Amino acid sequence: MSASQQYAVVRFSPASRIAAVVAVLVLIALACAPWWAGRADMRLLSELFLYMALASLWNLLAGYAGLVSVGQQAFVGFGGYCLLALTIFFGFSPLIAIPIAGIAGALVSIPVAVLIFRLRGAYFAIGTWVIAEVFRLTAAQISALGGGSGTSLPVTVVKSIAASRAMREATTYWMALGIVVLVLALVCVLLRSRRGVALTAIRDNELASQSLGIDIWRAKFFVYVVTGALTAAVGALIFLQKLRISPDAAFSVNDWTAFVIFIVVIGGIGTIEGPIIGTIIFFLLRETLADLGALYLMILGLVAIVIMLHAPKGIWGYVREKTDLDLFALSRRVVVRGASQQPENIENKENAHEPQAT
Amino acid sequence: MSDAILEIEGLDSFYGDFQALFGVSMQVKKGEIIAVIGANGAGKSTLMRSVTGLLTNKPEMVCFAGTNIGGLRADQIAEMGIAMVPEGRQLFPSLSVEENLVIGGQAGRPGDWSLDGVYELFPVLAERRSQQSTSLSGGQQQMVAIGRALMANPDLLLFDEISLGLAPIIIKSIYEALPGVIGTGMSAIVVEQDITRAIDISDRVYCLQEGRVSLEGESGAVSRDAISKAYFGV
């Protein structure tokens, strides 16, 4: 009987197939935004894309590699200052400067990692904060880039992006869209690879995965460097859009860490869908609540605490628990295929009219 | 029935979704020594955790001195008079020998046992009272663990696999001291993998097998054959 049964390991479920189709459609619509959206809407969308990218990266670090950082603003600001330095001092075009900022981010993250990986858990988190402070204080000392009060992106640099204003807006918009797609694709590919499975194993049980021969520190180091690089690239793009940089804005804990953490916690830590949902919810909340100022941040903090205590897996985690949905087709399932190629149990079919033996 | 100090009635214990005990029922009468035997994974530790409150169950499943304790916290149950010598000793490494003993009396229950009494019972501990508790030998640590439980002046004393990891000669001396330790006022449950010792020291014996009671009887009366069958689930 069992010889004619075949087992197959499948990744895609009907839900993830639908999600893939919907994603492609949405992507096409978004790519055409310069033609149907106004300037303000495009800026808002750009901001949303960049936050989504930051959130996905933070989630990769914390939700998968177990490295909770409250200092990613170090890389955001580093990327921003790289952009300015590369365009002002070396005359690079902003479009080239962004990937170079990414590479620079990777390079700087290596010695940083060597230092702070000596700390564990919450002490690691505060260590990342110290690093961000060091970056901020150092940036404030660089008078060539405006010192403590910062500087603006020169008009010539801005104009070098494209000829017309409309084209410039479109270009920066497409870059933002491009980067979030790149980040999501990379996260997806990474988590589906062998390294990714190792990461998920580490996340679930560090000790067990270590005993299986997974090199924990190498995996975490790799993730930290990749995240640092991409965060720096996103940072460069952020400040290309803002046109102005200062140490406080570049290395702001509120803007680049607090908001990002809330997004991921509310959306769902440790899932790819979580940061996406979280960003959308965050922007909806912001549109409605932002006038409340400090009260708005208090509400965010309260919501994050309540979610962490009662629904630690966030909104998507809750949905997933109830429905077992996996839109990004990360999990593999075993399916039994019978002679009729339907995933059902052959035995049942044959014995349908006979008393079942226990 | 009325002289039972502990009554366990239809105990179903779970670790999350995993069920470890299935409808376990047993009794300990006042002044009795009960042995609980069983292979690894039979559910002995789960049973001990349920009685001491480290694992919570439905209130009526565990009844101590007439009160339903199944749903109470471990510290509340300790105040009521149940103490345990845990599996693996589990002394507090940050505390000295004396501090481990003193903290045993934390609940402040009145009774015969005191620091002096414990030092009289185990003089070697008096010599080492200021030493870090985990720097002692296995047998000495077991003495501290027993002393710590005695300091609580319990009405019911649980011994969870006290022979594990100890040399036979140490086990022998500990078991020789046990009846004197328990005395006439206390009741006790002795959980053991060593069947002979368990039978020798107890009045009645229960055998657990895969979360169920597979045998119960007078220690003097059960046959080795019956025990083997019950132990291995044949």
Next chain:
Amino acid sequence: MDWVNAIIQGILLGGLYALFAAGLSLIFGVMRLVNIAHGDLIVLAAFLGLTVTTTLGINPLLSIVIVAPVMGLIGYALQRLVLNRTLGDDILPPLLVTFGLSVIIQNGLLELYSADPQKMSAGAIETASVGLPGGLNIGVLPMLMFATAIVVIGGLQWIFYRSAWGRAFRATSDNQDIAQLMGLNKSHVFGLAMALALVVVAIAGIFLGVRTSFDPSAGPGRLIFGFEAVIIGGLGNLWGTLVGGIILGVCQNIGAQINPGWQLLAGHIAFLVILAIRPRGLFPRIDG
């Protein structure tokens, strides 16, 4: 002479940093919790001191008598109602909950007090100084701060190693389950530990408020100083934390002597150097 003065000021400043760090170290020792809102609680205490001082018209240093018990109660409630639920094997909940708490406190203070920097005045004691041979002058207030730090740390050590309270802390931190078998209610024990930590935080906050100006966003900076003092000194060692605070204070002041803009950076660099060459700190007692 300026250098000697800078170093002496740095040593005395170390006392304040040790006060920042003591509460952090205590909580980590008892329940392996690192409270990201720790700095913000110090600032909260400073603002509470400000309110008490202006309402009652008393010297800020006296306000400790009111602020300390209030902070203690806040700590007990915080631990039992919120933080106890985050404890466990997962590192994310305590981190993210205390981070959320930090944001709430900072913005709450912003709403209540505005972003303006505040400072409490302790009167004549702020400018009083003692003359030393060689033309050195040491402020009475910094000396008082340093002396308080020593008393507080000594007191904490006594509580931890010679009192029943401390025995309960150590036992619960060693083995929560078995501690409960002794009749210790771990929720209550942790609550007491946090209450004690926040009493120390209260003292630190009042001294902060008298010594320098503060505003709602000053929390993270204090957390970082406390954290650096703990790491430099070594985990689990309160006296080591004092040494760590002193090293931090001295390095900051030496940096400031070279270039005023380098003060904070010098401290951070000292921390990173220690992290590089002695990752467990100078006098570690436990592992992170």
